[in-house]
Amino acid sequence: MKSLSPLLTEHLQNGTLVCPLCLSPLKIVDESIFCSGGTCPHSTTEIPLIQKKIPILVNFNETILSKEALLATGGESLIPRSGNKYDGIKKIFWGGDSKTRKNLAQFLTSVPKYDNKKATVLIIGGGAVGNGAAGMYAAKDIDVLSFDIYASSNTDFIADGHSLPIADNSIDGIWIQAVLEHVMYPQRVVAEIHRVLKPGGVVYAETPFQQHVHEGPYDFTRFTESGHRLLFKDFKLLDSGFLTGIGTVLLWNVRYAVWGLTRSKKVAIAVAMAFSWVRLFDHLVSDSFNVDTASGVYFLGKKDPNHQFSDKDIITHYKGFQRK
Ligand SMILES: C[S@@+](CC[C@H](N)C(=O)[O-])C[C@H]1O[C@@H](n2cnc3c(N)ncnc32)[C@H](O)[C@@H]1O
Ligand SMILES: [Zn+2]
Numbered sequence: 001m002k003s004l005s006p007l008l009t010e011h012l013q014n015g016t017l018v019c020p021l022c023l024s025p026l027k028i029v030d031e032s033i034f035c036s037g038g039t040c041p042h043s044t045t046e047i048p049l050i051q052k053k054i055p056i057l058v059n060f061n062e063t064i065l066s067k068e069a070l071l072a073t074g075g076e077s078l079i080p081r082s083g084n085k086y087d088g089i090k091k092i093f094w095g096g097d098s099k100t101r102k103n104l105a106q107f108l109t110s111v112p113k114y115d116n117k118k119a120t121v122l123i124i125g126g127g128a129v130g131n132g133a134a135g136m137y138a139a140k141d142i143d144v145l146s147f148d149i150y151a152s153s154n155t156d157f158i159a160d161g162h163s164l165p166i167a168d169n170s171i172d173g174i175w176i177q178a179v180l181e182h183v184m185y186p187q188r189v190v191a192e193i194h195r196v197l198k199p200g201g202v203v204y205a206e207t208p209f210q211q212h213v214h215e216g217p218y219d220f221t222r223f224t225e226s227g228h229r230l231l232f233k234d235f236k237l238l239d240s241g242f243l244t245g246i247g248t249v250l251l252w253n254v255r256y257a258v259w260g261l262t263r264s265k266k267v268a269i270a271v272a273m274a275f276s277w278v279r280l281f282d283h284l285v286s287d288s289f290n291v292d293t294a295s296g297v298y299f300l301g302k303k304d305p306n307h308q309f310s311d312k313d314i315i316t317h318y319k320g321f322q323r324k
Contacts, residue, residue, distance in 0.1 A: 003053050004031060008156050011145060016120060017157070020047075020059040020165040050075035050151045056158045057147075057165035064184070065149055065160055075151030075158055079215055083128050083152065096279075099243050100132025100177070100206065103298055107204045108139055110238060110302065111173040118143045119172035122196070124161045124189070125179030127152040130206070133177060142173070161189040166196040173197075177206045178296075182218050186231060194234050197303040203235060208296045209242075210249045212256050225297045226318050233309040235301030241319070242297055245290030247281030252295065254278070292320035 004012070011017045012033060015025045024037030026047070033055055035042035048056045048071060056075070060067050070076075111119050119142045126146030129137065137144055147159045159165050161176070161183055174193050180186045193203050207228055213219045223231065229240050254275045259268035282290060 004028065004033075004055075005053065005156065007143060007145070008053075008055070011120070011143075015167055016145075016170045017055075017057065018165055018167050020057045020159065020163065021061075023165075023167070025167075050158065054151045054155060054157055058158060058160055059163050059165075062163050063160040070150075070158065077127065077150035077152075079218065081128065096244065097132030099241075099298070100130070101135065103204060103206075103239070103300060104133060104135050106239060107173065107175065107202060107300060108136070108142070110202045110300065111142060112198065112200050112202075113141060120145060120170070121173040121175060122164075122166065122171045123147070124174060124176040124193075125149075125182070126154050126175075129154055130175075130177035133175065136175065161192065164192045164196050168195055169198045171196050171198065172201050174201070174203045176203070178208070180205060180207045180223070180231070181211075181221050182215055184220060186221055190231055190234075194303060199303055199305050201303050202238065202300065203232065203303070204298070204300045205232065206243060206296055206298045209294045210252075211295055212252065223297055225291050225294065225320065226314055228297045228299050229317050230314050232299050232301050233314070234303075234307070235299075236304040236307040237299075237301055237317075239300040240298060242287070242290045242294030244279070244295045245282040246285055246293040247279040247283070248295045249293060250278045250281060251275060286321060288319060288321040288323065292322065 012026050012028055017026060018024060019026055019035035019037060019040055019042050021042055022035060022037045022040045024035050024040060026033050027036050033047040037043055050056060051074060054075060056070055058065055111121060113119060121142045121144050123144060123146035125148055127148035127150055146155050147157045148155050149158060149160060151158055162185060174197060180189065183189050197203060207223050209222055209224055225242060251272060255268045255272035258271045259265055
């Protein structure tokens with residue numbers, strides 16, 4: 001017996017979630033999902049499900065994901081993951097999430113609201129709950145739809161951010177935290193975000209600037225604060241800035257240097273814990289200095305049909321300490 005969740009069923013039936021091959025509406029026939037597009041292969045071959053409830057909404061012609069591997073492993077991640085098990089410890093030693101929690105509040109305030117229905121927020125790369133993002137799942141006036149390239153207890157479906165199985169102009173808010181460094185073509189993902197957001201919809205992104213390679217072969221890109229804003233140039237700026245600053249970066253470097261020297265992750269963690277006071281540097285230097293040396297950057301923006309951005313605007317946007 002298949003068991004699609006009520007949330008998923010609603011968003012399949014209201015046309016928000018669409019066919020990954022042709023973007024036509026999907027239909028549910030006896031708990032199986034088919035495409036309504038007459039000539040589409042998914043009009044006769046059902047959309048595959050993981051654990052009988054998580055649809056794989058992937059166009060396998062346009063991704064490095066493998067259908068066979070997803071089905072054979074029950075939607076397992078390509079790399080080993082600890083999920084949210086060590087979140088408490090990570091928060092104490094590697095970096096606070098106070099900026100993210102503040103930004104989440106601003107994001108939730110900025111998401112369009114309706115009298116008679118909930119707003120829909122899409123989380124891209126939501127296999128684990130991001131640092132400081134837990135409040136999103138508790139917000140009363142939004143439906144959270146979350147996906148990743150693997151199945152987890154936090155995901156409603158599997159998809160690739162490069163080709164969203166989502167109708168144009170259908171989503172009120174998008175949250176993409178610590179993901180854009182792991183996609184091969186960030187510009188393509190951001191263009192998809194722009195396509196599926198409603199006019200007036202908002203996007204929030206957090207992306208590393210000075211962080212070591214993580215997730216092994218699946219880590220490709222870093223952004224300065226200005227580079228990140230440029231990536232989202234088609235969106236009207238609501239807010240942008242750095243996450244944690246030079247002190248946090250210093251602490252991460254201590255950990256990695258000791259890890260490299262001792263070849264022991266445990267020793268590295270122990271030594272870095274003893275050095276956790278260096279994070280104080282985040283608060284001792286100016287914000288503009290932290291912008292140029294940050295661990296990561298964020299952008300909150302709105303899809304606004306009247307927004308215009310010329311390349312010259314990125315020069316005046318610069319917020320770092322090398323301003324004239
Ligand atoms: C560093 S983790 C961040 C997870 C979570 N957002 C957080 O903040 O803790 C990066 C996530 O991006 C996901 N990811 C990588 N490539 C992706 C893609 N093409 N589309 C969607 N998600 C992707 C990974 O599977 C992983 O869950
Ligand atoms: Zn189709």
